[in-house]
C-alpha cells in the first residue's frame with residue numbers, strides 16, 4: 001500500500017496534516033510540508049498549534065555558531081548561545097513526551113588563530129541544561145571526504161590536522177525516549193560472519209576482565225549494533241538534488257548533510273507514520289530522508305532560494321492544498 005497523507009502506514013497514527021493547512025506552506029508532498037519563515041516565529045505563533053505534542057523527532061542542524069558575523073541567521077558568541085537555548089521551550093512544545101531532539105553542530109575555530117572555539121560545545125550544553133533535557137548520547141559524524149580546513153593551519157603552516165567531524169547531541173525530556181537500535185543494525189564484519197557460521201569462539205575473560213557469554217555472542221541478531229561514531233562521506237555530486245539545482249540555475253545549499261546521516265537517526269528514533277520536524281531545514285535533507293523512510297515531516301526554512309532548491313529532492317510535489 002502506498003503511504004500518503006490520507007493513508008498512513010498500517011497500524012500507525014493518523015496523518016498530522018488533516019485539516020486546514022498552516023500559513024506559509026511553500027510546498028507539500030504526500031508525507032510532508034515545507035514552511036517558509038523564521039522557525040522561532042512560526043513555533044511561537046498559533047499557526048503551528050495543531051502540532052503541539054505531536055512530533056516524535058526534531059532532527060536539525062542549526063546555523064553554525066561562527067565567531068564573526070556571516071550570512072543570515074549567524075549570531076556571534078554569547079548571543080548565539082542565548083538564541084539557540086531559546087529554541088528549547090519552542091521545540092519542547094511540539095515534542096511528544098517520549099520524543100527526541102537531535103542537534104548537529106559543526107566545530108568552529110577562533111578567527112586568525114589555530115585554536116578551536118568552545119562555542120559549539122557551550123551552546124549545546126546551554127541548550128541542554130537550560131531546557132532540562134537529558135543527554136541520551138553524544139555522536140560524532142565523521143566525514144572522510146571533508147576538505148582540509150582550517151586551510152591556514154592545515155595546508156599552509158601544517159600545524160593542525162584536518163577538521164573532519166561534527167558532533168550530534170541526542171537529547172530528550174525523558175531519559176528513555178522512544179528508540180530501537182535494531183532498526184539501524186549494520187552488516188556483520190566478515191570475521192563475525194565466519195564466527196556465526198562456524199559457531200566457534202574462545203569464550204572467556206577479555207583483557208578488560210569482561211566475560212563474554214558464548215551463547216549470546218554467537219547468536220545471529222540480524223546485524224551488528226553500530227557505534228556512536230558514524231562515518232558517512234558527504235559526496236553527492238550527481239544526486240537528484242544537485243541535478244535539479246544545476247538544471248534550474250539554483251545555488252545548492254552550502255552546508256548540506258548527507259541523507260544517510262538523517263536516515264540513521266530517523267530510523268533509530270522513529271517508526272513509520274511518526275512525525276519529524278526540522279526547524280532549520282536548508283535543502284530539506286531531513287524531509288526527504290523522512291519521506292523515504294515512510295515518516296511524516298515538517299520542515300521550516302528562512303531562505304526562499306534554499307526552499308526552491310529543495311523541491312528537487314521530491315518527485316511528487318503537490319502545489320495546491
Ligand SMILES: C[S@@+](CC[C@H](N)C(=O)[O-])C[C@H]1O[C@@H](n2cnc3c(N)ncnc32)[C@H](O)[C@@H]1O
Nearest residue numbers: 038039061063073256257280282283285301302
Ligand atoms: C546548517 S543549515 C541546514 C542544512 C540542512 N541540514 C541541509 O542538509 O540542507 C541551517 C539553515 O537554517 C536556516 N535558518 C537560519 N535561521 C533560521 C530561522 N530562524 N528559521 C528558519 N531557518 C533558519 C539557514 O537559512 C540555513 O539554511
